[in-house]
Structures are given as C-alpha cells and as structure tokens.
Amino acid sequence: MSFPNIPNITPTISITTAQTIPLLLSSIALEELALAHIVNAEAEKLQFVLGTLPEGKTTLSPPIVTISNLLAIDSSVQRTLRDVIKKEMLLEFKFENVLDLLATLPPVFLFVSSRDNNTVSIFDISNPSSPVLVGEFGGAGELNGPTELAITGNTLYVSNQFDNTISIYDIFVPPAPIVPPAPVHFVKKFGMGELTGLAGLAITGNTLYVANQFANTVSIYDISVPSDPIHVEGGDFGEGLNGPFGLAITGNTLYVANQFANSGSIFDISDPSFPVHVIEFSGEGELHDPTGLAINGNTLFVSNFSNSTVERYNVFTPTDPVHVDEFGAGELNGPMGLVIAPPVPVFPPNPCYIANQLANTVSIYSLPSDPIVPPIPIRVFGSGFLHAPTGLAVFTPPSPV
Structure with missing residues (x-):
C-alpha cells in the first residue's frame, strides 16, 4: 500500500493579524448562537413533557407525565447540557487566545x-x-x-x-x-x-x-x-x-x-x-x-x-x-x-x-x-x-x- 499522493497546494494568503481577530470573534459569536439554540431546544423539550409548551409550538400531544419519563427526559437534557458546557470551555480557551492576539498588535x-x-x-x-x-x-x-x-x-x-x-x-x-x-x-x-x-x-x-x-x-x-x-x-x-x-x-x-x-x-x-x-x-x-x-x-x-x-x-x-x-x-x-x-x-x-x-x-x-x-x-x-x-x-x- 502506497502513501497518499497529496498535491502541492500553495495558496497566497494575505491577511494580517488585525484582520484575523474580527473573524475569530465572529466565529466564537456564531458558535455561541448555535449553543443558545440547543439550550432553548432542551428547554422546550422539558416544556413539552410537562405540558407547558405554548400553543402553536408543536402539533403533538404531550404524554402522560410519570416519574419514569420525567427522569428519562431529565437524563437526556443533562447529557446534552454537559456537551454544551464542554463546548463552552473550548470557546473560552479560544477567546483567551484571541485576547493574547490583541496584546500583540x-x-x-x-x-x-x-x-x-x-x-x-x-x-x-x-x-x-x-x-x-x-x-x-x-x-x-x-x-x-x-x-x-x-x-x-x-x-x-x-x-x-x-x-x-x-x-x-x-x-x-x-x-x-x-x-x-x-x-x-x-x-x-x-x-x-x-x-x-x-x-x-x-x-x-x-x-x-x-x-x-x-x-x-x-x-x-x-x-x-x-x-x-x-x-x-x-x-x-x-x-x-x-x-x-x-x-x-x-x-x-x-x-x-x-x-x-x-x-x-x-x-x-x-x-x-x-x-x-x-x-x-x-x-x-x-x-x-x-x-x-x-x-x-x-x-x-x-x-x-x-x-x-x-x-x-x-x-x-x-x-x-x-x-x-x-x-x-x-x-x-x-x-x-x-x-x-x-x-x-x-x-x-x-x-x-x-x-x-x-x-x-x-x-x-x-x-x-x-x-x-x-x-x-x-x-x-x-x-x-x-x-x-x-x-x-x-x-x-x-x-x-
């Protein structure tokens, strides 16, 4: 088996440090917006099970509330929010790196x-x-x-x-x-x-x-x-x-x-x-x-x-x-x-x-x-x-x- 043949790609990139910073900040903001949508979706999931989701949000009827399905939905939300928190930590590291870049200008x-x-x-x-x-x-x-x-x-x-x-x-x-x-x-x-x-x-x-x-x-x-x-x-x-x-x-x-x-x-x-x-x-x-x-x-x-x-x-x-x-x-x-x-x-x-x-x-x-x-x-x-x-x-x- 031979090694993959990687073409010689040498793009000309003319972008300064100052120009990269707003791009990085924009990417952080977009990721934060995506996480906010995920958190909102988890909140609506809880509202659906509890029967408190505002009318017009879904055409489905909420199930009968029981201890078991409450515990199940709680576990599901918890797992998702754990992943959101992990992503927030990565974004914090990314933001700190941007602050370090600002100091170099x-x-x-x-x-x-x-x-x-x-x-x-x-x-x-x-x-x-x-x-x-x-x-x-x-x-x-x-x-x-x-x-x-x-x-x-x-x-x-x-x-x-x-x-x-x-x-x-x-x-x-x-x-x-x-x-x-x-x-x-x-x-x-x-x-x-x-x-x-x-x-x-x-x-x-x-x-x-x-x-x-x-x-x-x-x-x-x-x-x-x-x-x-x-x-x-x-x-x-x-x-x-x-x-x-x-x-x-x-x-x-x-x-x-x-x-x-x-x-x-x-x-x-x-x-x-x-x-x-x-x-x-x-x-x-x-x-x-x-x-x-x-x-x-x-x-x-x-x-x-x-x-x-x-x-x-x-x-x-x-x-x-x-x-x-x-x-x-x-x-x-x-x-x-x-x-x-x-x-x-x-x-x-x-x-x-x-x-x-x-x-x-x-x-x-x-x-x-x-x-x-x-x-x-x-x-x-x-x-x-x-x-x-x-x-x-x-x-x-x-x-x-």
Missing part, C-alpha cells in the same frame, strides 16, 4: 497640531474611542503656527503657517509597548523663501506636495532622503487653484481643496513631478471654505470650515466625484484636518478623526462599511489641552521583524 498614535501654542500632541488610539494623551512636543524654535501634518516611515513633516517653513521630526518608536512613546526628535526646518501661506501636505512615494495658500500653488519636493527634502526645480503648479489648503492622494490622483473658491481641483500625478490638471468640482452649494481632505476606499471626505460640516463624495472614478451626503451639522465646530485611522478589531469599521479648530477639540466618528450609511458620532476629546487644532496624522510603529 502594535500601538497606534494620533498626532494633533495646535496652531495657537506651537505644539503637537500625541494620543494613543489603540482603543480608537478612548484616546489617551501620552506626549507633546514643539514650542518656539521648532514650530510656528503648525497646521498640517504628513508622515512617511518614521519621518513627520509639520507645515508652519506663520513663518512659511516645514519642520521635520524623527518619530521612530521601538517595536515594543511603550507608554509614553520614545521622545520625538526635532531634525530641522526647510522651505524658507520657497513657500507662502503654508497649508496642506500630502505624500506619495518619494514626493511631498505642499499647498501654498496665498500663492495659489502647490510645491513639489523630492524626499528620497526624508530628512533632506529637495525642491523640484520648476515643479510648482497652480492651474485652477484658489487658496489651496487640504491635499489628498489616491493612486495617481491628487485632490486639492480650494478654500477661497469653494471648490476642489483634481490633478493626474502619474508622473509625480509633473501633475496635470484634470477638472474642478464643487456641486451646487456643497462646499463652504473647504479645508481638510481624506480618502477612505472610494470615498472622499471634505471638511467645510465655515458651516461646520463634512461632505462625502464617491470617487470610484477618481476624476469624476459624485456627491453622496453631508454630515456633522451641529456636531462639528470649524472643522479643519481629518484623518481615517486603520481598522481596529474591537472598534466598528474605520475610526475617523476631525479637528475642530474653533472648539479646541477633536471629534471621533465611526465609518460604517456601507458608504451609503451616515458616519456615527462616537465622542469628542481634547478640550483643555488643544489650542486651535488644525492638522492630524496617524502613526503605527514598525512591527518586529
């Missing part, structure tokens, strides 16, 4: 710039609905009216609106649980004499885009060496721009929020150094001093500073935004930057954070998996230690190799 940090006191605050958002303040940095000499933030690798860029420079920080955090995170190291400033009315930042690959609000242009920097950006000669562009503020990128498409024109501009950045103007969009009274931009899947979010709302656009076709809806009325106050954090297993879909510059707070929303369903407000935080919060960025320390 890297922490997630939210950086929030406070324009009016020249600082950037760091919050631990490992639990997205309960941010914990773990640090603050900046001050005179490093920051001057910090507005927007952008992160690539372990490098943080902060645009300084008041002196038209960009500050660079090294935000490397060792791959281990650290509270508070390791110190953030100031590297240098750049852009003096090249930038005007600094606002939004966006990064794709080795290219940094910088919005010059007062010059109606966007500057391009080569950040192949993150700590030493090089201004691309003749790379600045400005077709269709009017008070550019927020920037966002998806694939080969760059979106720019034109605060002074209540519109958005779209550029093709297939060649990052030579953006090509495609179209502008605004809709009928949809945008009101648009500032911050963020993209989640096929949805573009645009914060309206003057009427304290956020617009949602379907960008399944990146160059043809379709207005979906508006949210945040009565909940936001001068929204500026917004950012969507990575999904966390213990939190509904994607957490979205929105800086309320006029209220000195940050609002948290849960974005349902169905883009048609309106975002759900979760809570507001930051009152008392944020000062005109403007820019937001999310940082996840590198995982151990």
Whole structure:
C-alpha cells in the first residue's frame, strides 16, 4: 500500500493579524448562537413533557407525565447540557487566545497640531474611542503656527503657517509597548523663501506636495532622503487653484481643496513631478471654505470650515466625484484636518478623526462599511489641552521583524 499522493497546494494568503481577530470573534459569536439554540431546544423539550409548551409550538400531544419519563427526559437534557458546557470551555480557551492576539498588535498614535501654542500632541488610539494623551512636543524654535501634518516611515513633516517653513521630526518608536512613546526628535526646518501661506501636505512615494495658500500653488519636493527634502526645480503648479489648503492622494490622483473658491481641483500625478490638471468640482452649494481632505476606499471626505460640516463624495472614478451626503451639522465646530485611522478589531469599521479648530477639540466618528450609511458620532476629546487644532496624522510603529 502506497502513501497518499497529496498535491502541492500553495495558496497566497494575505491577511494580517488585525484582520484575523474580527473573524475569530465572529466565529466564537456564531458558535455561541448555535449553543443558545440547543439550550432553548432542551428547554422546550422539558416544556413539552410537562405540558407547558405554548400553543402553536408543536402539533403533538404531550404524554402522560410519570416519574419514569420525567427522569428519562431529565437524563437526556443533562447529557446534552454537559456537551454544551464542554463546548463552552473550548470557546473560552479560544477567546483567551484571541485576547493574547490583541496584546500583540502594535500601538497606534494620533498626532494633533495646535496652531495657537506651537505644539503637537500625541494620543494613543489603540482603543480608537478612548484616546489617551501620552506626549507633546514643539514650542518656539521648532514650530510656528503648525497646521498640517504628513508622515512617511518614521519621518513627520509639520507645515508652519506663520513663518512659511516645514519642520521635520524623527518619530521612530521601538517595536515594543511603550507608554509614553520614545521622545520625538526635532531634525530641522526647510522651505524658507520657497513657500507662502503654508497649508496642506500630502505624500506619495518619494514626493511631498505642499499647498501654498496665498500663492495659489502647490510645491513639489523630492524626499528620497526624508530628512533632506529637495525642491523640484520648476515643479510648482497652480492651474485652477484658489487658496489651496487640504491635499489628498489616491493612486495617481491628487485632490486639492480650494478654500477661497469653494471648490476642489483634481490633478493626474502619474508622473509625480509633473501633475496635470484634470477638472474642478464643487456641486451646487456643497462646499463652504473647504479645508481638510481624506480618502477612505472610494470615498472622499471634505471638511467645510465655515458651516461646520463634512461632505462625502464617491470617487470610484477618481476624476469624476459624485456627491453622496453631508454630515456633522451641529456636531462639528470649524472643522479643519481629518484623518481615517486603520481598522481596529474591537472598534466598528474605520475610526475617523476631525479637528475642530474653533472648539479646541477633536471629534471621533465611526465609518460604517456601507458608504451609503451616515458616519456615527462616537465622542469628542481634547478640550483643555488643544489650542486651535488644525492638522492630524496617524502613526503605527514598525512591527518586529
């Protein structure tokens, strides 16, 4: 007799630890639901023998109740419930293993710039609905009216609106649980004499885009060496721009929020150094001093500073935004930057954070998996230690190799 011939099966499985956790929790919940049905069936079995089963549950007539059949049904139920208890013990072990997996996930940090006191605050958002303040940095000499933030690798860029420079920080955090995170190291400033009315930042690959609000242009920097950006000669562009503020990128498409024109501009950045103007969009009274931009899947979010709302656009076709809806009325106050954090297993879909510059707070929303369903407000935080919060960025320390 020969050994079985097992084919060489090598499927490609691309799923992270964070993605496995909700799947495991769902499997536990489904098994618990099945056990609940079994327990309910055993209860109805007893009711049937005792003649107390509600009418309509069965067409059978209950037998005459005797001590012997009561003992028999009791023994049957007992055996079944013993098996249910054994299964519950296995599910408890499974759940404990999931909790161990949760402990292995890297922490997630939210950086929030406070324009009016020249600082950037760091919050631990490992639990997205309960941010914990773990640090603050900046001050005179490093920051001057910090507005927007952008992160690539372990490098943080902060645009300084008041002196038209960009500050660079090294935000490397060792791959281990650290509270508070390791110190953030100031590297240098750049852009003096090249930038005007600094606002939004966006990064794709080795290219940094910088919005010059007062010059109606966007500057391009080569950040192949993150700590030493090089201004691309003749790379600045400005077709269709009017008070550019927020920037966002998806694939080969760059979106720019034109605060002074209540519109958005779209550029093709297939060649990052030579953006090509495609179209502008605004809709009928949809945008009101648009500032911050963020993209989640096929949805573009645009914060309206003057009427304290956020617009949602379907960008399944990146160059043809379709207005979906508006949210945040009565909940936001001068929204500026917004950012969507990575999904966390213990939190509904994607957490979205929105800086309320006029209220000195940050609002948290849960974005349902169905883009048609309106975002759900979760809570507001930051009152008392944020000062005109403007820019937001999310940082996840590198995982151990």
